[in-house]
Amino acid sequence: xxxxxxxxxxxxxxxxxxxxxxxxxxxxxxxxxxxxxxxxxxxxxxxxxxxxxxxxxxxxxxxxxxxxxxxxxxxxxxxxxxxxxxxxxxxxxxxxxxxxxxxxxxxxxxxxxxxxxxxxxxxxxxxxxxxxxxxxxxxxxxxxxxxxxxxxxxxxxxxxxxxxxxxxxxxxxxxxxxxxxxxxxxxxxxxxxxxxxxxxxxxxxxxxxxxxxxxxxxxxxxx
Amino acid sequence: xxxxxxxxxxxxxxxxxxxxxxxxxxxxxxxxxxxxxxxxxxxxxxxxxxxxxxxxxxxxxxxxxxxxxxxxxxxxxxxxxxxxxxxxxxxxxxxxxxxxxxxxxxxxxxxxxxxxxxxxxxxxxxxxxxxxxxxxxxxxxxxxxxxxxxxxxxxxxxxxxxxxxxxxxxxxxxxxxxxxxxxxxxxxxxxxxxxxxxxxxxxxxxxxxxxxxxxxxxxxxxxxxxxxxxxxxxxxxxxxxxxxxxxxxxxxxxxxxxxxxxxxxxxxxxxxxxxxxxxxxxxxxxxxxxxxxxxxxxxxxxxxxxxxxxxxxxxxxxxxxxxxxxxxxxxxxxxxxxxxxxxxxxxxxxxxxxxxxxxxxxxxxxxxxxxxxxxxxxxxxxxxxxxxxxxxxxxxxxxxxxxxxxxxxxxxxxxxxxxxxxxxxxxxxxxxxxxxx
Numbered sequence: 142x143x144x145x146x147x148x149x150x151x152x153x154x155x156x157x158x159x160x161x162x163x164x165x166x167x168x169x170x171x172x173x174x175x176x177x178x179x180x181x182x183x184x185x186x187x188x189x190x191x192x193x194x195x196x197x198x199x200x201x202x203x204x205x206x207x208x209x210x211x212x213x214x215x216x217x218x219x220x221x222x223x224x225x226x227x228x229x230x231x232x233x234x235x236x237x238x239x240x241x242x243x244x245x246x247x248x249x250x251x252x253x254x255x256x257x258x259x260x261x262x263x264x265x266x267x268x269x270x271x272x273x274x275x276x277x278x279x280x281x282x283x284x285x286x287x288x289x290x291x292x293x294x295x296x297x298x299x300x301x302x303x304x305x306x307x308x309x310x311x312x313x314x315x316x317x318x319x320x321x322x323x324x325x326x327x328x329x330x331x332x333x334x335x336x337x338x339x340x341x342x343x344x345x346x347x348x349x350x351x352x353x354x355x356x357x358x359x360x361x362x363x364x
Numbered sequence: 365x366x367x368x369x370x371x372x373x374x375x376x377x378x379x380x381x382x383x384x385x386x387x388x389x390x391x392x393x394x395x396x397x398x399x400x401x402x403x404x405x406x407x408x409x410x411x412x413x414x415x416x417x418x419x420x421x422x423x424x425x426x427x428x429x430x431x432x433x434x435x436x437x438x439x440x441x442x443x444x445x446x447x448x449x450x451x452x453x454x455x456x457x458x459x460x461x462x463x464x465x466x467x468x469x470x471x472x473x474x475x476x477x478x479x480x481x482x483x484x485x486x487x488x489x490x491x492x493x494x495x496x497x498x499x500x501x502x503x504x505x506x507x508x509x510x511x512x513x514x515x516x517x518x519x520x521x522x523x524x525x526x527x528x529x530x531x532x533x534x535x536x537x538x539x540x541x542x543x544x545x546x547x548x549x550x551x552x553x554x555x556x557x558x559x560x561x562x563x564x565x566x567x568x569x570x571x572x573x574x575x576x577x578x579x580x581x582x583x584x585x586x587x588x589x590x591x592x593x594x595x596x597x598x599x600x601x602x603x604x605x606x607x608x609x610x611x612x613x614x615x616x617x618x619x620x621x622x623x624x625x626x627x628x629x630x631x632x633x634x635x636x637x638x639x640x641x642x643x644x645x646x647x648x649x650x651x652x653x654x655x656x657x658x659x660x661x662x663x664x665x666x667x668x669x670x671x672x673x674x675x676x677x678x679x680x681x682x683x684x685x686x687x688x689x690x691x692x693x694x695x696x697x698x699x700x701x702x703x704x705x706x707x708x709x710x711x712x713x714x715x716x717x718x719x720x721x722x723x724x725x726x727x728x729x730x731x732x733x734x735x736x737x738x739x740x741x742x743x744x745x746x747x748x749x750x751x752x753x754x755x756x757x758x759x760x761x762x763x764x765x766x767x768x769x770x771x772x773x774x775x776x777x778x779x780x781x782x783x784x785x786x787x788x789x790x791x792x793x794x795x796x797x798x799x800x801x
Contacts, residue, residue, distance in 0.1 A: 243631075243634045295669060322666075324697045326635075326638070327667075334676075335673055
């Protein structure tokens with residue numbers, strides 16, 4: 142993918158750019174809002190990664206200008222210390238996702254990947270599959286290797302979310318937002334305990350691991 | 365202000381006194397005149413009782429000899445043209461005058477009221493002096509001088525003294541305020557025993573404000589130093605891990621462990637900052653503009669379900685007793701954060717095997733949210749302090765957490781106009797959030 146990073150802190154910027162290049166992306170890095178605006182309008186990017194506080198033109202203004210000009214490239218907004226208000230403001234300005242500093246690189250990479258693929262796979266599926274697991278969305282029955290697995294409604298929703306994004310990393314905060322509709326950090330390892338319960342039902346009795354842990358990032362269902 | 369008020373009151377008092385004095389003067393004067401006129405009529409009636417003109421003349425002669433011409437003038441002009449009595453009315457260019465009947469024809473000073481009538485072909489005149497009425501004017505003037513003037517002077521003087529005193533008292537307040545503005549937070553208004561009630565109240569309020577300000581500043585200082593202390597420890601640890609990492613680069617297992625630990629410490633520092641910033645935002649109260657109707661029942665149910673596996677992992681039971689359809693005006697994310705902090709606190713501080721209950725009920729038309737545990741609870745004496753930032757019970761020093769959870773709960777609760785009560789559950793803690801009706 143072709144990505145644009147607009148970040149004024151040199152250390153953070155080069156670190157993000159290097160990490161994303163290592164993941165196989167083509168990355169352009171600029172350090173102020175004006176150059177960001179010029180780059181974003183003159184090149185076809187897959188995802189924009191914008192710092193909120195920037196010299197010359199700040200991230201929000203950059204984004205609003207782009208959207209007003211009809212440019213709808215998916216954008217991820219980075220900001221110091223997330224807060225509900227910042228989040229709402231960012232999303233209103235046209236950001237597709239939002240990430241608070243300090244973040245770990247895994248979270249950033251997972252969100253960038255999710256953004257790039259967001260418009261796809263909207264077709265109405267009735268059965269989701271991974272390895273030998275099948276989830277029937279109509280009968281709401283889950284089977285693995287022919288065995289019926291009983292899931293609680295939230296476990297079903299969690300597994301469905303991950304199956305729909307098979308092969309892609311889902312971070313803790315992404316799961317909290319999508320599965321529980323929670324935009325604050327509940328602190329303790331609530332997601333981990335839910336995942337481990339789900340694993341106990343869909344993974345432990347079988348030989349191959351369906352839900353994988355991605356260190357420093359999150360979880361993914363094997364493709 | 366007291367001076368202006370005193371002048372106004374004195375003016376009003378003077379005006380009312382003068383008007384009433386003038387009215388009673390006019391009234392007294394007219395009643396005096398009437399009584400003099402009545403006397404005159406009576407005098408004439410007495411003379412009419414005489415049988416003929418010579419008898420009248422004799423009577424006038426006799427009585428006028430006794431009478432003081434300055435007070436009473438009697439005269440009778442007989443049909444033959446002779447004048448009897450002690451004076452007569454003469455007409456000159458300047459009007460009527462009363463003159464003596466001796467050779468000088470002297471004029472009597474002073475005003476008289478006179479009555480003239482015909483009697484047995486002659487003309488009888490009786491005149492009485494108005495001196496008494498004129499004396500009345502002097503009496504009233506004296507009343508004015510002796511009673512009104514001292515009152516006015518005393519009132520004005522008192523007003524002046526009060527005004528000067530009140531000015532001094534106001535200066536005391538304003539000096540204290542100036543010192544506070546200048547940064548002397550210890551400055552207070554020293555209220556004197558003779559201060560007026562309103563100044564006392566203002567002084568008291570100024571002192572209250574100064575106390576609150578002082579406390580807030582001290583709390584801020586305390587928090588700053590606590591934060592510095594709280595962050596020094598994890599920073600020190602990360603420095604040690606990095607140092608260790610440099611010396612053990614070849615040992616893969618050791619490297620992984622040190623990296624993991626460093627990451628945890630940094631994440632912990634991030635959480636402290638995040639919580640402090642969120643606390644500051646909540647306390648700034650900007651979120652109130654975004655308040656909407658929040659389904660508290662649904663939020664509570666989601667959170668209980670979310671934390672249930674965490675509780676189960678610690679062999680704790682997390683139960684819910686949630687009344688359907690309870691809503692409050694508020695910020696959904698903050699309310700969720702608040703309940704999640706309360707549940708987390710209970711899970712963290714109650715030992716394995718304890719019971720935790722999340723209860724949402726309607727009491728007297730208002731929503732009441734409770735998180736009840738049967739853990740160790742919080743000692744009575746510590747209950748106020750646990751709401752302070754970064755404060756942790758001694759026994760909690762080694763459990764995870766940054767001592768900001770309850771501060772945030774407290775701030776969110778008060779943002780929503782609700783009340784947080786920490787009560788004894790015998791054993792354990794009952795945290796109650798009482799929402800406004």
